[in-house]
Structures are given as C-alpha cells and as structure tokens.
Amino acid sequence: MVALSIATPLARHLHRHLIKQTRGQRMIPVRRCNLTVCSSKYVLSALHPMWQGPLVAPGGNRQSPIDIRVRKSVFDPHLMPLIPEYDPRTCSQVWNNGYSFLVEYNDTTDKSIDFLFPVIHSALKGGPLEDVFRLCQFHFHWGESNAWGSEHTVDRRLFPAELHMVHWNSNKYKLFEEAVMEENGLAVIGVFLKIGKRHEGLQKLVDVLPAVRHKDSVVEFTRFDPACLLPANIDDYWTYAGSLTTPPLTEAVTWIIMKQPIEVSHEQLAVFRSLLFTSAEEEVQKSMVNNFRVQQPLKGRTVRSSFTPFLKEEHHGKAPHTGH
Numbered sequence: 667m668v669a670l671s672i673a674t675p676l677a678r679h680l681h682r683h684l685i686k687q688t689r690g691q692r693m694i695p696v697r698r699c700n701l702t703v704c705s706s707k708y709v710l711s712a713l714h715p716m717w718q719g720p721l722v723a724p725g726g727n728r729q730s731p732i733d734i735r736v737r738k739s740v741f742d743p744h745l746m747p748l749i750p751e752y753d754p755r756t757c758s759q760v761w762n763n764g765y766s767f768l769v770e771y772n773d774t775t776d777k778s779i780d781f782l783f784p785v786i787h788s789a790l791k792g793g794p795l796e797d798v799f800r801l802c803q804f805h806f807h808w809g810e811s812n813a814w815g816s817e818h819t820v821d822r823r824l825f826p827a828e829l830h831m832v833h834w835n836s837n838k839y840k841l842f843e844e845a846v847m848e849e850n851g852l853a854v855i856g857v858f859l860k861i862g863k864r865h866e867g868l869q870k871l872v873d874v875l876p877a878v879r880h881k882d883s884v885v886e887f888t889r890f891d892p893a894c895l896l897p898a899n900i901d902d903y904w905t906y907a908g909s910l911t912t913p914p915l916t917e918a919v920t921w922i923i924m925k926q927p928i929e930v931s932h933e934q935l936a937v938f939r940s941l942l943f944t945s946a947e948e949e950v951q952k953s954m955v956n957n958f959r960v961q962q963p964l965k966g967r968t969v970r971s972s973f974t975p976f977l978k979e980e981h982h983g984k985a986p987h988t989g990h
C-alpha cells in the first residue's frame with residue numbers, strides 16, 4: 667500500500683471517475699496462484715473494505731507490488747548510494763488508518779522566518795533519485811502468520827512483513843497531494859522484515875501500538891529516528907518504476923527495495939497483529955492482518971540493481987542456506 671492520510675478526497679474523486687468509466691463493473695484484484703502465494707490468495711478472499719468496490723487503475727502499466735526476479739534484474743553502475751537525512755524531531759504521531767498504522771512526519775513546506783528555529787525536515791536523496799524527497803510517513807504490511815505478509819517478493823520468496831518509507835519530491839512539488847499524481851512524485855523505500863532477534867529500535871514503536879489498537883485512533887509519537895529501521899547495508903537495493911499499492915494506485919512511485927532484510931522478533935510482529943481494522947464502535951472486530959495488495963504484472967519494466975549479484979557472493983560465515 668501506501669496508505670494515504672490525505673488522499674481520501676482524491677481517492678473518492680477518482681473512484682467516482684472510474685465508476686463512470688466502468689459503468690459499475692467491480693474490479694477485485696486476485697493474486698495469481700503460484701506455489702508460494704496460494705495461501706495468501708485464500709486469505710485475501712476475505713477482502714478488506716479497501717479492496718471492495720471499483721478500484722482506481724490509472725493506466726495500469728507500472729503497478730506495484732511485483733516479484734523481483736533476481737537474475738532478471740539489471741546491474742546499473744550509475745546507481746549511487748542512498749543518502750537518508752532524517753531528523754527524529756520531525757516525527758509527530760502514529761495513526762491507525764484502518765488498514766495499517768502510519769508513523770507520520772512533519773513535512774510542511776512553510777518557510778520559517780525565524781532563523782533561530784528553522785523548519786526542519788527529514789529528507790532522502792541519492793540512489794536512483796535526482797531530486798530531494800521529503801519523508802511524510804512510514805508504515806508496514808504484514809500477514810496473519812510468518813509465512814507471508816510482504817507486498818514485494820524476491821524470486822517468489824515471501825517475507826512476514828514489509829516496511830514502506832514514503833517520501834515526496836519537494837524539489838518539484840509543494841505538497842504531497844500534488845506529488846502523488848505525478849510520474850516522479852514519490853520515492854518509497856521498501857524493507858523486508860524477517861523473524862529473528864528483537865529489533866531494539868522498532869520496540870519503541872511497538873510499545874505505543876496498544877494505544878492505536880482501533881481504527882482512527884492517534885497517539886503522539888515523537889523523536890523517532892526512521893533510519894534505525896534501515897538495514898545495515900543500504901548500498902544494495904533494487905529500483906523500479908511503480909505505483910502506490912493502495913487506492914488511488916497512482917503510478918507516481920520510484921521504488922527502492924533494500925536487498926538486506928531487517929530482523930524483528932515474532933513477539934514484535936504479534937503486537938502488529940493485535941491491532942484492529944475496525945473502530946471501537948463496531949460490533950464485529952477484525953484483526954489487522956494480511957494488509958497487502960496482490961502482485962501486479964511487470965509489463966516489460968526493468969528492475970535495476972545497485973549491486974552485481976553474480977560477481978559478489980555473500981560470505982556470512984554461516985552454514986549454507988538451507989532454503990525456505
């Protein structure tokens with residue numbers, strides 16, 4: 667996804683537009699069945715309201731998420747190292763939007779006239795990006811079990827969860843709402859989560875999640891450095907042109923998918939799963955799980971990599987990989 671805190675009116679508008687075009691046809695995404703994702707196709711049959719009714723599919727030639735085929739990705743020696751410049755002081759709150767929880771950052775464009783207290787931002791540049799992109803929020807997608815949950819996959823391998831750090835092009839646009847409609851408007855970093863040892867940086871966030879258990883609840887959350895959720899190696903990544911994975915699904919996103927996953931504990935993901943899709947008033951409560959979009963066709967796109975998978979074998983000093 668990229669859950670859009672501000673795009674609801676936009677999504678509504680686009681929904682209306684689409685309804686007119688499709689004359690009420692319902693479009694429900696179905697994840698293609700393969701050996702690894704049959705189970706997730708099954709769980710998606712209990713559709714979240716996000717995916718009910720007509721969907722906005724603008725163009726549809728660069729939709730996300732996708733399966734990253736490692737051997738089909740193309741090494742691009744011009745891909746520079748990524749430069750995240752995050753300021754923990756810009757962190758403001760955590761919001762359960764009924765599909766995920768969003769950790770939101772101050773990304774206002776106001777020019778400060780007070781030189782002692784200039785407006786601060788968290789920004790991302792470098793990598794495949796030519797402009798500076800401002801962090802507005804991050805969120806996760808996860809499954810009901812550790813067997814699936816990520817939106818992207820690597821050679822069909824599913825991870826239990828995936829982090830999305832959403833940035834918008836502040837060189838070209840004044841607002842996220844403008845950027846979300848443009849080809850080069852957004853840059854999203856994707857980080858896979860795998861089960862392992864407890865992630866100490868993530869724990870500060872996990873500790874506040876019970877306060878946003880229900881849909882529409884918000885809790886103040888400050889001084890969180892999003893860089894602590896990046897893997898140790900941010901130089902190795904895949905990048906491709908894609909879309910938002912929640913309505914309005916606009917094809918605005920330069921995706922930057924980290925090769926190295928981060929480790930979190932089963933207990934930490936269990937707290938994610940204790941959240942609810944539903945508000946406190948609703949009679950039937952629904953666990954917030956399986957909040958990912960089905961995969962989309964590549965349609966001739968090239969996935970570029972910043973690293974050379976065939977020349978640089980990894981040496982972990984561990985036993986050989988036993989598969990998954």
Ligand SMILES: [Zn+2]
Nearest residue numbers: 667668669830
């Ligand atoms: Zn997302």
